[in-house]
């Protein structure tokens with residue numbers, strides 16, 4: 001049994017290209033794994049709050065000393081971290097907004113990046129603790145960034161590889177539905193993204 005955690009952050013529901021691509025990835029994974037359990041988190045419908053000073057206080061208060069307010073503040077993060085550790089495979093749907101990931105997704109990342117839980121500092125530097133996961137990223141963008149003149153603005157793949165890798169998720173594969181704002185490339189953007197994909 002493989003547990004898939006499917007994180008969605010497209011604002012246009014089922015019409016979002018990142019969601020269509022992410023769904024197609026999940027369907028392919030179902031074909032290659034006879035038994036999968038899929039947990040979906042739609043960060044648009046159920047947003048993670050921005051970190052507040054109360055959240056940080058709760059993060060840094062040892063579990064046994066937490067007040068009811070601390071417990072309330074840390075709850076979204078605890079749930080997100082639990083779901084992350086339970087997953088074998090993580091599928092992240094990522095629309096590009098203003099050259100970056102949606103703020104909803106950034107907020108989720110802020111809740112899963114927890115010192116002492118998903119990473120720790122050692123004498124040899126930081127160590128990621130969320131290991132053994134496979135991550136598929138379904139990236140959708142209006143323009144084309146994998147080649148051509150906009151390549152220098154391709155910030156999302158290095159950022160996600162850095163922050164997920166920091167937490168131990170180093171096995172990352174990125175699929176791109178590119179040029180969704182361009183009439184001629186929109187229609188088959190998802191199919192092209194998966195053309196050469198081998199998902200295991």
Ligand SMILES: Cc1cc2nc3c(=O)[nH]c(=O)nc-3n(C[C@H](O)[C@H](O)[C@H](O)COP(=O)(O)O)c2cc1C
Nearest residue numbers: 010016017018095096097098099140141142143180
């Ligand atoms: C608020 C907003 C900002 C966007 N910024 C960019 C951008 O910086 N670069 C780009 O190529 N496309 C940009 N787009 C286009 C989206 O990347 C494109 O529509 C993509 O398909 C969105 O993902 P989705 O279809 O999964 O929702 C933007 C769209 C919106 C709504």
